[in-house]
Amino acid sequence: MAIAGAGNVGTFIARDLKANGHDVLIIEQDLDLVAKLSPTLDVEWLCADACEVSALHDAHLENVDVVVAATGDDEDNLVVSLLAKQEFAVQRVVARVNHPQNEWLFNETWGVDHAVSTPHILTALVEEAVAVGSLVRLLNFADARLVEVRLAPDSPAAGKDVVELQVPRDATVVAVVRDRHVIVPRGETVFEVGDEVLLLVTMDAEDSVRGLFIK
Numbered sequence: 404m405a406i407a408g409a410g411n412v413g414t415f416i417a418r419d420l421k422a423n424g425h426d427v428l429i430i431e432q433d434l435d436l437v438a439k440l441s442p443t444l445d446v447e448w449l450c451a452d453a454c455e456v457s458a459l460h461d462a463h464l465e466n467v468d469v470v471v472a473a474t475g476d477d478e479d480n481l482v483v484s485l486l487a488k489q490e491f492a493v494q495r496v497v498a499r500v501n502h503p504q505n506e507w508l509f510n511e512t513w514g515v516d517h518a519v520s521t522p523h524i525l526t527a528l529v530e531e532a533v534a535v536g537s538l539v540r541l542l543n544f545a546d547a548r549l550v551e552v553r554l555a556p557d558s559p560a561a562g563k564d565v566v567e568l569q570v571p572r573d574a575t576v577v578a579v580v581r582d583r584h585v586i587v588p589r590g591e592t593v594f595e596v597g598d599e600v601l602l603l604v605t606m607d608a609e610d611s612v613r614g615l616f617i618k
Contacts, residue, residue, distance in 0.1 A: 404428070405467045407483045408454035408474035409436055412499060416471060417446050438439055454482045456490055464491040472498040472515075477505045477568040481513045481594070486516025517544055538613045547605050549577070556599045557618045568615055573608035579599040 409431035417427045420589065427446040429504045430453040431437050437450045443467070451458035470487040472480035477522065480498045487493040498513075498519035500506045509518035513555050542549040554561055560568055565576060565588050579586040580599040586592060594600065 404469040404471065405430060405462055405464060405473045405487075406473055406549075407431075408472070409433070409440055409478070410473070410475055412471040412475075413471070414440060416473060418444060421446050427529060428462060428467070430458065436458070451503075454479055454486070456486060459486055459491060463580045464493060467491070467493055469493070469495045469497065473497070474499070475501055477501050477508070481508060481515075482515040484509075486514075491543055516597060517542075536561075538609070541601075547603050548609070550602050550604055550609070552600050552602075552613075552616045554594060554596050554600065554616065556596050558594075558596065558616055559618055560600075560616045561596045562593065562595045564591050564593045568594070570602075570615065571611045573602040574612050577603050 404425060405428045406417050407427050409417075413431075414431060417429050421427050421444075422515045428449060429444075429446055430449045430451055431440075432445070432450065432617075433451040434450050437448055446539045449458070449462050451461060453459065453462075462485060467487075470483065470493045472483040472487075474480055477500060480501075484496045484498045495516050496514050497517045497519065498509050498515045500509055500518050503520050506518060506520050509515045517543050537552065539551045540548055541551055571574060576588045578586050578601045579592065579594070580601070581595065581597070600616065602612060
């Protein structure tokens, strides 16, 4: 995989991915920064501007499965994402959103499969920690989102199993967290008050799912 940007975010991601056994290439245009960091991080380095098509050709992006646009500039991250997707048909493009007000731009039109906005993730985590009986959006993907709901005592889903609940086709119950244990849901799994239910839903199915779990 290739990471554009050798700032704190890019190098942290690279170090973690390398430790997990992945082949990692970092593309960074600041020669001094590359000279400083390359001896401390055992990954492949390319000193070039990731917004230039020629640089991405030098990086052999056509052979890369995942591109992470992790620079500190939203415009650069959008350009990298678009080039990776349109010019090199990279299967998965993840882009960092530096300024939350720009998040609406980070979509499939710009080649982004998954946008990561730290402030929004923190907001979701806070909501998840305190909310009961609310549908909380945890992560947004290109065509779906991961949501979580903690079942309140008056939840319509309490006491029903997965089959009986009749979740829409465009939604899937991913997991149920109960008493600090993760339950892989099956048709006969019965929902209980206090359960944390994780679902992957499309935007069109979100309102229907909300009605199943929240009174």
